[in-house]
Amino acid sequence: MKRLKLLLIALAIINLFSSKIYAQLAPVDSVIEGNINSNATLTSSKKYLLRGFVNVNPPAVLTIEPGTVIYGEKDSKGTLIINRGAKINANGTKQRPIVFTSQQPVGQKGPGDWGGIIIAGKSSINVPGGTATLEGGTGTIYGGGSNPDDNDDSGILRYVRIEFPGIAYLPDNEINGLTLGGVGRNTTIEYVQVSYSGDDSFEWFGGNVNARYLISFKAVDDDFDMDFGFRGNLQFGFALRDPNIADISGSNGFETDNDGTGTFNSPRTLPVISNFTIVGPMPDTAFSNYNPNFKRGAHIRRAAQTSIYNSIVMGFPVGLLLDGAAVKNAAIGDTLQIRNSIWAGLRYGQGITTNQSGFDVQSWFNSTSFENRTYSQSSSVGLIDAFNLTNPVPVPATNSPAASGASFSNPRLSSFFTQTTYVGAFSPTEPRWDDGWTNYNPQYTNYATGVDEFDTFIKTFDLYQNYPNPFNPSTKISFTLSENGMTTLKIYNSLGQEIKTLLNSELEAGKIYNVDFDASSLPSGIYYAQLVQSNKSKVIKMVLAK
Numbered sequence: 208m209k210r211l212k213l214l215l216i217a218l219a220i221i222n223l224f225s226s227k228i229y230a231q232l233a234p235v236d237s238v239i240e241g242n243i244n245s246n247a248t249l250t251s252s253k254k255y256l257l258r259g260f261v262n263v264n265p266p267a268v269l270t271i272e273p274g275t276v277i278y279g280e281k282d283s284k285g286t287l288i289i290n291r292g293a294k295i296n297a298n299g300t301k302q303r304p305i306v307f308t309s310q311q312p313v314g315q316k317g318p319g320d321w322g323g324i325i326i327a328g329k330s331s332i333n334v335p336g337g338t339a340t341l342e343g344g345t346g347t348i349y350g351g352g353s354n355p356d357d358n359d360d361s362g363i364l365r366y367v368r369i370e371f372p373g374i375a376y377l378p379d380n381e382i383n384g385l386t387l388g389g390v391g392r393n394t395t396i397e398y399v400q401v402s403y404s405g406d407d408s409f410e411w412f413g414g415n416v417n418a419r420y421l422i423s424f425k426a427v428d429d430d431f432d433m434d435f436g437f438r439g440n441l442q443f444g445f446a447l448r449d450p451n452i453a454d455i456s457g458s459n460g461f462e463t464d465n466d467g468t469g470t471f472n473s474p475r476t477l478p479v480i481s482n483f484t485i486v487g488p489m490p491d492t493a494f495s496n497y498n499p500n501f502k503r504g505a506h507i508r509r510a511a512q513t514s515i516y517n518s519i520v521m522g523f524p525v526g527l528l529l530d531g532a533a534v535k536n537a538a539i540g541d542t543l544q545i546r547n548s549i550w551a552g553l554r555y556g557q558g559i560t561t562n563q564s565g566f567d568v569q570s571w572f573n574s575t576s577f578e579n580r581t582y583s584q585s586s587s588v589g590l591i592d593a594f595n596l597t598n599p600v601p602v603p604a605t606n607s608p609a610a611s612g613a614s615f616s617n618p619r620l621s622s623f624f625t626q627t628t629y630v631g632a633f634s635p636t637e638p639r640w641d642d643g644w645t646n647y648n649p650q651y652t653n654y655a656t657g658v659d660e661f662d663t664f665i666k667t668f669d670l671y672q673n674y675p676n677p678f679n680p681s682t683k684i685s686f687t688l689s690e691n692g693m694t695t696l697k698i699y700n701s702l703g704q705e706i707k708t709l710l711n712s713e714l715e716a717g718k719i720y721n722v723d724f725d726a727s728s729l730p731s732g733i734y735y736a737q738l739v740q741s742n743k744s745k746v747i748k749m750v751l752a753k
Contacts, residue, residue, distance in 0.1 A: 265292025279321020286322025319405025332413025349388030359391025
């Protein structure tokens with residue numbers, strides 16, 4: 208009888224959890240699913256829902272009007288795929304950006320709520336045979352085969368936000384926020400913000416598409432990942448990490464590979480990157496309070512020949528790792544270059560490193576002609592408020608060392624690049640290029656009404672899905688209250704047995720509370736958190752996976 212009672216309690220908890228998650232999904236006017244085989248237009252007068260893998264097939268062009276909102280369905284892993292020979296014309300404006308986002312209720316959105324955007328082209332990649340299948344389980348083919356077209360045009364992505372995408376189809380086989388596979392140089396990618404991606408924000412699989420004005424905000428895995436022969440030009444990028452959010456595989460700012468095993472297959476991965484600002488999880492005042500899965504500001508490995516100029520990388524446990532003999536030799540041979548850049552926040556991490564004995568990577572990085580600079584503290588870079596997680600100001604102060612020191616004399620910095628005197632993504636004197644079209648607090652935006660509901664949100668009684676989930680060994684639980692009073696937060700196992708009391712105290716309404724749950728001593732399994740105040744109660748389900 209006791210076991211039956213416990214089981215009934217557990218079932219009640221599950222029902223409470225289910226009703227919470229599936230209530231109040233954002234309303235939609237039209238569902239998009241299956242194949243798009245002819246030209247189609249999405250208008251700003253409607254809200255759309257991507258259901259499952261939506262394939263735009265050649266010769267179709269998918270046009271999306273400025274100001275259009277498209278949700279991704281969570282259960283079906285809604286994903287937009289632009290296949291080779293098809294095009295996307297998502298040409299938003301600063302005043303009316305195009306938004307791809309989560310359908311989940313305000314306050315309950317999270318990384319991986321839907322798939323993301325995949326664009327496949329016919330440009331060259333370094334996989335033998337010239338074509339390959341993108342990761343993520345969509346079956347998308349990319350690359351131009353034996354007759355690649357490096358001038359391939361897959362369309363336009365301009366003034367676009369991609370929020371809460373990035374799902375793990377299988378372990379080590381994920382959909383990123385924006386995936387570009389074999390995309391050619393006549394494609395336009397600019398003014399794109401990827402926020403809260405459950406995997407990488409941006410990943411390039413080969414190809415030579417150029418891009419500028421890119422933002423990676425609170426990603427789970429890497430911010431900018433490049434491999435399989437990617438050799439495009441990238442200028443003006445900003446990444447900001449949440450100290451609590453990192454991937455078990457190890458989260459980096461830049462991660463670059465020639466391919467998965469480090470062969471010398473051609474074309475080699477050789478992106479040319481300038482004017483990026485990569486801000487990690489470690490401000491000077493909180494250098495030890497970050498997710499241990501954070502790794503490096505830049506990880507160059509597996510025979511990549513990445514070149515970085517006029518950029519800032521700061522606040523990571525390891526600043527730079529040159530990984531492997533092929534990368535070491537590329538640095539010595541000057542096919543891998545880092546010039547006129549700033550690495551900072553090195554006092555609490557490992558700084559400029561390599562795993563190759565006999566290579567003095569510090570002396571290489573600090574070569575006088577390279578004009579690189581390092582600082583032990585990120586604050587020494589003089590960015591106004593770069594670590595602000597809801598309203599970042601990654602702009603150099605007028606006396607900042609980043610306000611000067613850039614150079615564009617290197618022949619790799621072609622006419623694509625806009626010449627600046629400052630280092631990093633933003634000018635100390637000119638208007639910010641991220642003003643007007645970005646959203647650094649999308650969790651509380653109600654796209655059905657266009658209203659920011661943060662003030663309402665923090666005055667409601669609610670318990671929000673823990674993050675990360677699944678987790679090991681710890682996770683963060685957040686909640687808000689509608690009134691002042693005695694509040695308890697308890698943990699139960701799948702039988703309804705109380706495991707731990709995390710909180711039992713008088714609390715005030717109008718705040719977001721964050722409580723850490725350390726499950727180091729508990730076995731893998733399903734657990735429940737219950738928030739109780741007066742006659743109100745909320746429950747969430749959590750998965751501990753050791």
